[in-house]
Amino acid sequence: MIRDKEALEKQRRDVREWVEKVAIPNEDRVAELNEVPQDLVDDMQARGFFAWAVPEEYGGLGLTTEELVLMAFELSYCSVAYRARVGTNTGIGSESLIVDGTEEQKRKYLPKLAAGEIVGCFALTEREAGSQATALKTTALKKGNHYVLNGSKAFITNAPISDLFTVFARTDPSDDSHRGISAFLVDRDTPGLTVGPAYKMMGQSGSPVSEIHFENCEITPDRLLGGEEGVGFKTAMKALNKQRIHLSALSTGPAMRMLDDAAKYSLERKQFGHPIGDFQLVQAMIADSHVDVAAARTLILDTARKRDDGIDITLEASMCKYFATEMCGRIADRAVQIFGGSGYVADYSSIERFYRDVRLFRLYEGTSQIHQLNIAKKTLERIGKTGTVRI
Structure with a gap:
């Protein structure tokens, strides 16, 4: 809207x-x-x-x-x-x-x-709780007038520079389902909270990511997000549904940049006396990339409008995230191919950097494989109820 x-x-x-x-x-x-x-x-x-x-x-x-x-x-x-x-x-x-x-x-x-x-960050993932977020081990146990946080989070974007951490922890150790998870707002200067050094990563230079550690970190009840225990996982899913649309758009911008750069290069770079853009196999890669971008934009905008209209977009958000991030990876690969050696060497283009940077898109906020499972599950549910994917 x-x-x-x-x-x-x-x-x-x-x-x-x-x-x-x-x-x-x-x-x-x-x-x-x-x-x-x-x-x-x-x-x-x-x-x-x-x-x-x-x-x-x-x-x-x-x-x-x-x-x-x-x-x-x-x-x-x-x-x-x-x-x-x-x-x-x-x-x-x-x-x-x-x-x-x-x-x-x-x-x-x-x-x-x-x-x-x-700066805020979203502290859900742990080393052993990624795609299965309900497997998280971080606890927030009531002790007198405080909650005491213990555990660690991993792969948290902007953790090294964050001031506010939205932390998901188990408040009911006897319940290993999503119902035992609550969310908390924790300030950086809270005693017992430490942030690890930024990871050395394949790409995304300038975007710091690290672990967060909690050791007998005491927080007051007013930091319980929403003031209610046991609904943290539902909160996380609400946030992720919107963020997956957002991330899909953020994955489409780099795809458009790489397509623009590759197409411009194909008009300038000459082989056999002709711009390589004259060659049909190069044209095929440009055509496929443009179709990919157009399809992603259309799917993302349609899903965004549905969310604004109050429609449940759980299925569509997964479709957006899966398609857009995979699409971006495909275009990165084609762009390197069109640039040839100049796409692999950082001295001659930005394509080498983008190729490394966008690889992460297919991992965070649900891997492509998790989204495939989500999409299949929701599709089969819809077919079982209505007999068709038509709306």
């Missing part, structure tokens, strides 16, 4: 201009420093990038899902590090609080997240 087309179009053009004039020229600098420099962060704060998804009553812009997706297409056209720096505040790092936080919790944290004054 787009509330004001003219205003949104202006905002979209402003983001595109910033990406082209500021973000892309600084991509090598971000990669070399392995961080988004503070001057660029300040610029993104001033432009309201951190505020996109936060409701207006808490200092945000309150973008609808469709509006957020359109902004994500634009911002993710540049290095993955930029959208990662903003993305937790506009997505998974704030969404649990938005959907299930108490009024007091929202008023305490959401204005700061919207302003970019603090």
Whole structure:
């Protein structure tokens, strides 16, 4: 749902201009420093990038899902590090609080997240609890007037720079199902919370990811998200449903960038006296890539509109995440092929970096294989009830 087309179009053009004039020229600098420099962060704060998804009553812009997706297409056209720096505040790092936080919790944290004054992160995954999130071992046990957190989280985006951690822990050790899991809001300076060093990763330089450790970390009951035990897993799924649409859009921006760069290169690079874009096998890769991008955009926007209309999009969100992330990987591979040696050598193009960066998309927020299972399950349920996938 787009509330004001003219205003949104202006905002979209402003983001595109910033990406082209500021973000892309600084991509090598971000990669070399392995961080988004503070001057660029300040610029993104001033432009309201951190505020996109936060409701207006808490200092945000309150973008609808469709509006957020359109902004994500634009911002993710540049290095993955930029959208990662903003993305937790506009997505998974704030969404649990938005959907299930108490009024007091929202008023305490959401204005700061919207302003970019603090960074939030989503601490669900553990080394032995990834695709099976209900297998998490971190506990939050009641002791007097406090909860005591013990355990570790792994692969948490922005953990090294986060100020607010949405932590999922088991409050009922006797219940190993999702009903024993609760969510908590934990500040970085809470005694007993330590953040590990940033991982050395295959790609995504400038996007810090690390482990989080809790050792007898005492938190007060007012940090229980929503003030209710046992609903943390439901909160996580609500947040992930929206975030999977968001991530799908964030996976489509890099695909569009790689397609643009590869197509431009095919018009410039000559072999046998002709631009390689004249050759049918190169044209086939460009055609397949353009169809992939167009299909992803259409699926994502359709799903975003359904969510804005209050329709259950659990199936469609999985379809978006699965298709868009796999699509992005296919285009990365084709782009390297079109660039040839110049696509493999970092000195000559950004394709080598994107090829490594986008590989992670198919792993986090549900691997492709988990989404295939989700899609099949939901499809069979629908067929069993209605006899057709037609709507």
